[in-house]
Amino acid sequence: MLVHSRPARWAVWAAFAAVFLPVFALPFLVIVAASFATGWSGALPSGATLAHYRDAARGDALDALVTSLLTALAASASALAVGTWSALAVQALRTRARRLGRAVDTLFMLPVAVPSVVVGLSLLVAFSRPPLLLNGTPTIVVLAHAVLVTAFAHQSVTAALSRLDPVYEQAAASLGASPAHVLRRVKLPLLLPSLSAAAGLCFALSMGELSATMMLYPPDWLPLPVTVFAATDRGSLFSGAALAVVLMGATLIVLTAVSRIRTRASYR
């Protein structure tokens, strides 16, 4: 903290609370409160029940959670693999074909720049005809999520690679390690903290993805955000809130686990 006098520090904290609480914390608190409620009294939810959670823990809701987790897992794993690979490729191209490298960088920016509805639509158009008929399969949802989050994986791994001091690779190469050996034993382990951060980010983004999913999901593959949306859309605000809390909780648990790996990796 750059502020040293005690009153000034209090003032900073007060200002922080005044901005942070209403904007960031209160909506979450209201959602959590609503998920236990049976009705509204004035501005606040009232009544206390666990019924919404009981509903959320079985049947369609549970399926939706599993669907979301599987989708996010598959999407973030493939995004991490593709993003890491492309970042490494761009780095290798930098010395030989700078232009091509920059083109690949731009290509991976596209899904960030283009609205996700458009990404959804384009996948729908592209894969609605044989031989590439994916429309109506879970694969197209996973694919859409992967396309959307690979950009983030690519960017975070690129940033991490540019921070990685080349002396380690060079030391390894001078000791006789082939490029593949250097990648496996030196580069990837040193990148592990950034890789796990990228994986966490991709996972969280995929867990919350709604707009492209809405255009693509088949009836047997309903991710949780779609269920939340459907619940609130038909007016079941409280069960929607419970589902939303489940979504947040599941994402947070996974993120915490991933950041555990990260602290372990960077402590070494």
Added chain:
Amino acid sequence: MSGITFENVTVAYGRTVVLDALDLTVRPGEVMALLGPSGSGKTTALRAVAGFVQPASGRVLIGDRDVTALPPHRRGVGMVVQQYALFPHMRVDANVAFGLKARKAPRAGIAARVAEALEMTGMTAYARRYPRELSGGQQQRVAIARALAVRPDVLLLDEPLSALDARLRSGMLAELARLHRELPDVSMLYVTHDQVEALTLADRVAVMDSARLQDCGTPHDLYRRPRSEFTASFVGDANLLPVTVTEGGADFAGTRLDVPPAGDVAPGASATLCVRPHLLALGAGPNTLRGTLTELQWRGATHRLCVDVAGHRVKADVRELREAPPLGAEVALHFAGEDAVLLPTGVARG
């Protein structure tokens, strides 16, 4: 057992030439120091041997193998750099074993070789530590052990001691000398900008300046008989006096000096006379320079005198004086003719 040969090696970044037609041979088992000011291309020369820069022209040979086109991992050189570059995610023993595993050495032999390398560098007790748990000097020992474990023919060292403090540095310098005695077959190319390191450790010293090799010889030769102004001033301290060459001597500001002739400067030409400060003595003698004392520094065992001789600053280091002359006094300095060297006047001093 193999040496290193640079054949006309030129390296350029874009249009800037950072290594200009380097011709240099490190003989098998020799320690060659590459000495020069910052930016003179020393690291670049080393990286050309390791394979991290590609020469624009010329060849690099290790032994009689042309390695110019080989990728770094096929060159079989050991390398130690200033920042140690130990793998932070591996313990000391894994760091040292890295090269052996990468080269697919038989599993059974690895442990023994690691132990041997750690023993040689005195790091056996630290085998299970992570690099961040070691001091700078210990990390550098591990880096040396790691490079030696693969038993390279050629060891490249890029300012390995410059991140260490002065006392540790002299200790490590002695250790490196000992290592070289234990491994007489390993040729070493030792980059440094510290002349003490170069003079202590090296069998021969190559002096570089502005991308070019200026001089190459044994430390003693370079010190006693430098061939250029640059070498004279970079290796040790030197008085460089502008003189006119005469038959059998030289003329400095009207004073005739009796110094041995140099091959490449003809009588009548201007040249530079190099005299080491500690070879000047107080009082009149065979070659006497007279002037006014402008500075006097007591340095413990010696006194440093700066004398203004006809507008030129002449430095002399003499044994501590009982009674030092006062500033502004007229003093005479003399030197033996054979202690001075006539040099061609440098066009541009680096």
